[in-house]
Amino acid sequence: MTTERRTVLALSGAFLAGLAGCASDDGDDPTDDEPDSGDEPDDSAFDEYETDFPELDLVTDPGIESDLLAEQVRGNVAASLAVLEQLREETPDENLFFSPYSISVALAMTYAGARGETATEMAETLRYELEGDDLHAAFGALEHEFERRNEDGKTVETPEWAGEETDGTEDELGFQLSSANTVWPEDDYPFAEGYFDLLEAYYGAGKHLVDFSGSPEEARQEINEWVADRTNDRIEDLLPEGSIDSSTRLVLTNAVYFLAAWEHDFDPADTEPGTFTNLDGSETDLDLMYQSAELRYAEIDGHQLVELPYANGDTSMVVILPAAGEFESFEETFSVDRLGVMLEEIGRPKVDLTFPKFGIESEFSLVGTMQNLGMTRAFDNGSADFSGMVDGDSSGLAIDDIRHKSFIEVDEEGTEAAAATAVEMDEAAPPDHVEMTVDRPFLFYIRDRPTETPLFVGRVVDGESLQSE
Template identity: 30%
Template sequence: MAGTLLSIAQQTRFALCLAAAFSSPALPASNTTNAVFSPLSLHVALSLLAAGSGGATRDQLLAALAAGAHGPDAADSLHALADQVARNVMADGSEAGGPRIAFADAVLADASWKLNPAFQELAVGKYKAHTHSVDFQKKAAEVAAQVNTWVEEVTSGTIKELLPPGSVDESTRLVLGNALYFKGAWTNKFDASETRDGEFHLLNGTSVGAPFMSSRDDQYMASYGDLKVLRLPYEQGGDKRQFSMYILLPEAQDGLWSLAEKLSSEPEFLDRHIPTRKIPVGQIKVPKFKISFGFEASELLKGHLWKLTRKEPRLQQHLL
């Protein structure tokens, strides 16, 4: 159990550092667009890659994913966490009245590659991944279409084109795929009739009109000097797990950058700023939003691994 808890802390560190990379003002796109990503999906995919890697590649991945730890214990801890995530954390709770959740992994290797049986056993047993031998060299477009169909089914039609045209070709040898779907209802729902248009402030100093949901109910909310944190729990039903959405609002209009830096440099900061009780807050307003975002993970992850390990990452695979 202690090893799993440590892995969760390591995963949180990885997630917050990656979030800081996404929100960095050094990235032009971060100033003009919203971003959404699943650090859990990336962590699981890279853990699976580490399981099939060797030498310097394996050491660098473990150092990034396991907070500097390395060796068999670090790898076993990551695999145990993946097993817990697949079996328990990301298990569907809709039949018990909780959130509808789907979480799936896939390993697609070109037919010219023969996957190591030990890797296949680990991928299926711990990561609950589907492994497939495919023909990238002659049927790359067909394989991409199959992957897209699989992801669309897992995400109930939310993600329709994970692999856009040209993203895989005859030179592709391996694809690690992960799909995550979550649909939940808040315990205290906003009254749709109370939705009003309001002003939403952007990071560049301008503002735009947006519809705002509002409520005067007591909320899980706390103020910490220049930061407000709102917790919106999801309905559990008979599900013992508790999922919540957290909204972190810096007091300063341009405070996102410093908040992201603090979160990535002090992973325990998030734990210290989680509201634990309901309080009267008057009226709260939450903007309605829909985000669609795509990005090429390779270069961002290489830079992220460099930051975490201080070594130039070598991402060659040792899965044969």
């Protein structure tokens, strides 16, 4: 098996529109990208997938019915809006930017090892609409579909802002969206190899053994270097100092990097200083870009939506502008269904668009977010059940933290964005000092240790008769 696979994705507004039940401009079914052979999708790759993790080869072309795939992506969108709502409540006056895909993939890999009530809570919180074979097949199929769409994308001149990795020739693709997954297990911990085989097969996740118990800081730096390398150094120090210690047993990471030129550039000559009115009514001076072009656009009750396509032809930025003075009320009621209604109203008029240049960097822990959304057991060493990850007893294995870090920069020529997510799994360490005062009813037994045979068993509930005369 390969140790790492980078896949190309295309998380576009147009694709989300199709999954929300909206038709494209030409009336084609947006999920109708399957070959016209008339054959049913080949699900043979999953026939022998069971919870005990049989050996799996790398799934390069997952077979899953398009309606099942659309069902799960709709769940992914719903989960992203739920996370956005929760983060908004935590920091109502701050900008937010995150990658729901990165979070979803990292936690889907974690979910593969969850069992019992822990798995149930994770599935409900993360809006997993599918189970078992279908869920992991859906994530694998998404990556495959996006990779294929990228291969069919347009070849365009790469702009100067793309950096030193390109030479600006006409033959280069001004588009990159790459995703990489890796798991970092403690070297001598009894993880189930079948669990890692599943992650390799469906998520292309390579396995890098590290020594958390002996060299936690070295392991932290190695993980951070991996993330930085796969995000063009836009995401550095994903795991802050002290976040990894000797009790860490596993870290699961996803890194996403995006670079794309607009289909319709904003002319820098048209960029002018302007005023941006903040949520609290105060004003900020910043640069506002301008373009006039035929764009996908909708307006309902004063709420405007515009889709800005990227030059590869398969990705876009969807911008939603609530009516003046109604941002908070709109945001509170925003949902997948409401997005679908707006997208159904899309036309293609000529749009005079004024849009700010901006950059956002975000960094946060998602523990509180996920707990508030209903995922609690996964973080509790006493009740978390990740027995699917290990051979034998899970020994208190639980999620210690979910770290997410993201970056975006938007200017006249395009967009650069990156994000990474790390799920840290810790094992409850035995305490170095305890107190035990036997001053209430108790049970006891005397055993034969080699055979674990109980020789005598006692129950004490009355202390008055315990003392001998």
